[in-house]
Amino acid sequence: MAGLSSLLTIHLTSSDSFVTRKESAVLSTTLAESEESLKAKANEPKRRVLFYAAGSGIPEVKTILSGFVIHGYLGGRTLFTKAVGLTLSVAAGLSLGKEGPFVHIASCIGNIVSRFFSKYETNEAKRREILSAASAAGVAVAFGAPIGGVLFSLEEVSYFFPAKTMWRSFFCAMVAAITLRFLDPFGSGKLVLFQVTYDKDWHAYELIPFLFLGVFGGVFGAYFSKLNYRWSRHVRNGTWIKTHPVIEVLLVTLVSSIFCFVNPYTRMGGTELVYNLFAECRPGSANTHSGLCVIDPSSQAIPVIRAIFVALLVKAGLTCITFGIKLPAGIFIPTLGVGACAGRILGILVQWWQYTHPTSPLFAACKGDLNCVVPGLYAMVGAAATLSGVTRTTVSLAVIMFELTDTLTYAVPVMLSVLVAKTVADALEPKGIYDLVIELAQLPYLDAKRDYVWGSHEINDVTDRDADAIRMENLNTVKSLRDQLFSLVHSGNGDSGFPLLREDNYGQRMVGYIGANELEHALSIVADDADEGVSFHATKPYTHGGAMSSSLSSLAAETGSVMNYDALDFSPYMDKAPLIVSSNSPLESVHQFFTKLGARYVVVVDGDGYYEGVIDKKHWLAFLNELEEEKKSS
């Protein structure tokens, strides 16, 4: 009876949300498509459609924090769609989590709030600090893990993380945690999601199974990421599904609800499953944690292991096809579930072994106690390892695990398995799941953490010599500049700009640089005087507190007020001192200019200081991708 009623409930819930699911999916697709004007105004042939509210959001927030602008991604409409869609998709019982979307939602709120303060509104760098702090708060509320949140923001999400941002994020996460505690949504009066109650210490021999769990986590993480990438690339984007995301969502929901009936563990929600797998079986207690407790291994072990193993396969398969569909969907909880299944299986096996060989010297530390092995601990270690294999975070993940389970007793096992998993996964597949999503979505993300082998490449191979420039010796009218800008934008380089050059005895000297956006703004002010000449007086040296026109502007100090006396003098909009690099410099310096200083473009000069060309971030990324390809093909 009870079984039948639970089956019915599950069935009703899933078919109920079947309908609402569709709505939410439609909502996100239409919304995204209507906002498809991603980076330019003109209609161009191949324009990619980003579904803003879909997926985890962490890869996109990473890209935004690395210095790119995705218009509307952190706006109010996305916030609304994501929040509603997330509620519906979690309620549908799909194999997905809520933490990635929480980071995205927190970033949206941070972004919207920052619009009300001109200090943040006008300064991209300051705004990014807010987004870093918001990400920390997002993880803090998703897991009740304030410190883990700060570290996750530092390790995975943020690009620049100065010490100041660190303790601001810390403050933000703390306030989020206090608020969460007083709102008390779970009714437990605790922040902790998966509180574990056991306090038995671990034994030295257990490091060996923990090591195995680490290896499992690494292998699983690498192959899961690869499979998910291939599925997304070849099945989702390679077949008719590409144009029918809503049907895909319906199919996945159908498949999920069918597989739910396989056994009680697949039927549970992700959070509930992880909670039960982590739990300790107390001898004599009536709570068997949904039959996971094995009292007499010789008879009970095999069916329980079989059930958990089936749950593992179903969870892994469903997560693989679910992550990436056009729904708000995180990866943490499903991954934790898979890892906890694997850990619990190993834990029961060790328990069984100890039960049959209680006198083995291996178990000497147990002193004959048959309740010495805690399978819940293995589940916890396995979950940490798997998550580390998938996301490739280390310290932040370990801290999140401690805060999730409210225990520090197992610091060493968790750390060990996390490190082993990361090492193994990195060896099998260098990119974590977020980086693969970035690659898949072709987001312009410059990875500061990777080492590149420059080989025999030189700066001259990258320099863009033919970049359209504004020449001082010509008469630059508003109209001529507008034409130049138009052709630049039309060629798809609307986010770069023009070097300003003047003729010298033997070559060209660099006077400055003006970004396309700045030029557009300057031109819009004087749009009526099409034939007026425009001047770029760059005689005065840079004065602090003036207009932020440096190429470092996106990261450096505050802006002052622009005192623009002559609307036709464009010098307040130009970067009078772009970063210069000599053409015989190592490519590593250029890379560091982009990654560490956050430059958007670098001007290349020859040994005599003459202008040779520019390298902008887009070209640099393209060059790095070529480098990758070369390495792969060789």
Place this chain on the structure above:
Amino acid sequence: MAGLSSLLTIHLTSSDSFVTRKESAVLSTTLAESEESLKAKANEPKRRVLFYAAGSGIPEVKTILSGFVIHGYLGGRTLFTKAVGLTLSVAAGLSLGKEGPFVHIASCIGNIVSRFFSKYETNEAKRREILSAASAAGVAVAFGAPIGGVLFSLEEVSYFFPAKTMWRSFFCAMVAAITLRFLDPFGSGKLVLFQVTYDKDWHAYELIPFLFLGVFGGVFGAYFSKLNYRWSRHVRNGTWIKTHPVIEVLLVTLVSSIFCFVNPYTRMGGTELVYNLFAECRPGSANTHSGLCVIDPSSQAIPVIRAIFVALLVKAGLTCITFGIKLPAGIFIPTLGVGACAGRILGILVQWWQYTHPTSPLFAACKGDLNCVVPGLYAMVGAAATLSGVTRTTVSLAVIMFELTDTLTYAVPVMLSVLVAKTVADALEPKGIYDLVIELAQLPYLDAKRDYVWGSHEINDVTDRDADAIRMENLNTVKSLRDQLFSLVHSGNGDSGFPLLREDNYGQRMVGYIGANELEHALSIVADDADEGVSFHATKPYTHGGAMSSSLSSLAAETGSVMNYDALDFSPYMDKAPLIVSSNSPLESVHQFFTKLGARYVVVVDGDGYYEGVIDKKHWLAFLNELEEEKKSS
């Protein structure tokens, strides 16, 4: 009887170590003096003496990680002196801790081990990664806090901390923690030093006293640092004590042993005191934790509070005069002790209040339970706040506190007080104690975390136009270069170098830069051919895998083998592409070149690409100090 014997024991221990103390002090001073050749070979007028084994070591390790070289600071002799001296000085019962010296000891070991691997021996950047990881391990073993150690290394000690270093440090700290656990020096089978046993949750009203503790921690931290700085500057270095460090040590030991007799809490070791202050008083338990437990507040509270208050004053005073004497001495444990005293006092007061007003609405959450207030929790929060006020760390400190006490239940109170303390302390005194020690010892540390206000200064104000240069149009013989090098070293700039210039039509062009050390090495090979001409062919562009001659060398990728065919061709030793900055750039870019890219020098060129001068790190530091002074005086 017991009291008398304990007094005798204490007296004996302190006078015993009195003698050994002297030895250790003598050892460190003589050793340091014999190694006084700090940075140059020539004897110069004012040479500062650094006592390598004295103090905490963290400021010096910070300086080394920021890119400066202190010869011998991380050598075997320092290691030995520090290890022996630390054992003796802790045994002497002085008011000092062991964690700072542990970081130094770990760094020494890391440095010595790295000498055996040529990959690390030849690459400063790799070696610094090892030192970062070693610092993490040092804190990990000092507190049994592996994750806190990694974060401390990240937040306080290290300068560059890429993601790769993060998980390597994590690995290092984990191995250290596992080793410590299996060696089990405390015989408890646990890593945890101050395990707390209470698991009562905190109540919302308690956030107010915690806030007060945060303010106390901040005020104490700021004034303690200031007082210690003034004591060091005016008393220690301003009177006859300066030349008699051994007598100072003897006097401090004498004063410490006299004040020890004041009451039982001052008599305890630092660790023991903190342990007892953190402990919970269980009603009915025979363990009164050295009389700290207040069963009946109306009669017991006042004498206990008075005793703890006296202990607080004595501890604070002794620590203030002890930190900085010529002994291996850390600051963590004494600070924790002071903070725990303050917290315990407040805790007993709140307990007393609740005892007298059990029905007050404030204590409604207690539901009339008279054991509702845990003074040990207040002690823990107070300790965290005080330490945060002194060292200005936030996240790492919170994590260290959790790992020290093995509980995460009080995450929010600890985080709140830590943040309040840091904010208050920063407002009163912008520099933490380590930065003050750096200032006192005049170590060349460039603080990447601070914001400078550049005002109306320009690059031209900083550029060193008169830097001695090597001119291409002259005949540079081995002898002439040796003379130039000699005069450079003699003027105290042995760690800078020469720009290489050639005459052009209207000015000078920069060809490259050669560091004094590289030049010296190159000259030493051809020292016999005094009149031979030396060439600097810099025609070929930079090739990767060649000599590390970039100004980024100290931080960038690996070195290749130097194929030096012609000993008189010095081009392998020169930096063919130093970082260039245009003279109208903002000063912020120069600052970022130094802090983010780790440059040692920057070449300034004018708008036409002609050489204007150089800025080396030393000049930049001097300029920043001037800026500080200006700000203070205005």
